[in-house]
Amino acid sequence: MSQLEIRPAAAADLPAITGIYEHAVLYGTATFELIPPDLAEMTRRFAALIDGGFPYLIAALESRVVGYAYAGAYRPRPAYRFTVENSVYLQPAIHRRGIGMQLLQRLIAESEQRGYRQMIAVIGDSANAGSIGVHSKCGFQMIGTHPNVGLKFGRWLDTVMMQRALGEGAETLPTS
Numbered sequence: 001m002s003q004l005e006i007r008p009a010a011a012a013d014l015p016a017i018t019g020i021y022e023h024a025v026l027y028g029t030a031t032f033e034l035i036p037p038d039l040a041e042m043t044r045r046f047a048a049l050i051d052g053g054f055p056y057l058i059a060a061l062e063s064r065v066v067g068y069a070y071a072g073a074y075r076p077r078p079a080y081r082f083t084v085e086n087s088v089y090l091q092p093a094i095h096r097r098g099i100g101m102q103l104l105q106r107l108i109a110e111s112e113q114r115g116y117r118q119m120i121a122v123i124g125d126s127a128n129a130g131s132i133g134v135h136s137k138c139g140f141q142m143i144g145t146h147p148n149v150g151l152k153f154g155r156w157l158d159t160v161m162m163q164r165a166l167g168e169g170a171e172t173l174p175t176s
């Protein structure tokens with residue numbers, strides 16, 4: 001396979017990221033968005049994550065962005081401040097070549113470096129074997145399923161909750 005590069009995302013990557021997410025919104029059930037956000041909205045979301053100090057990564061093959069992953073606040077209330085929720089999306093053509101796993105592993109490492117203690121995946125559609133598989137392989141435990149909480153493409157969809165401790169997890173209390 002061509003050389004894979006995983007690096008922090010930059011503003012110049014956002015058109016490619018917007019395109020990857022657009023495909024996932026229009027044709028997939030991993031996300032419960034129904035209308036693809038445009039470049040301006042994806043730029044606003046990116047800036048909010050970067051301003052918040054969260055990791056946002058891309059995967060590139062021969063300098064072409066083929067996937068991205070980021071972590072963001074799980075919930076806004078302050079007691080959740082050591083818990084992040086992750087997202088990872090690849091171009092369909094390059095699924096099942098280990099790229100999703102490498103992106104997620106790097107995202108885990110970057111989140112640990114920032115001191116976060118738990119990472120949660122909220123996976124759209126319990127039939128999403130790819131996402132459940134890659135999260136399991138990266139050490140996430142199955143927490144449970146919220147049945148029939150989404151409606152997309154004319155059918156009810158579950159969300160699957162998976163979770164992984166980061167760094168020392170709950171073994172110690174943070175100093176700050």
Ligand SMILES: CC(C)(COP(=O)(O)OP(=O)(O)OC[C@H]1O[C@@H](n2cnc3c(N)ncnc32)[C@H](O)[C@@H]1OP(=O)(O)O)[C@@H](O)C(=O)NCCC(=O)NCCS
Pocket residue numbers: 024028030031086087088089090091094095096097098099100101102121122123124128129130131132133134135137
């Ligand atoms: C989910 C996604 C990021 C996985 O990335 P990927 O590069 O295709 O997955 P990888 O090749 O890294 O797979 C790593 C492991 O996960 C598991 N896995 C991946 N895809 C799988 C599938 N379709 N079925 C079962 N297990 C799967 C396997 O254990 C695999 O290891 P193996 O190939 O050695 O058996 C990618 O499929 C994707 O972008 N899907 C659409 C969007 C999406 O669902 N995003 C997640 C939102 S929560």
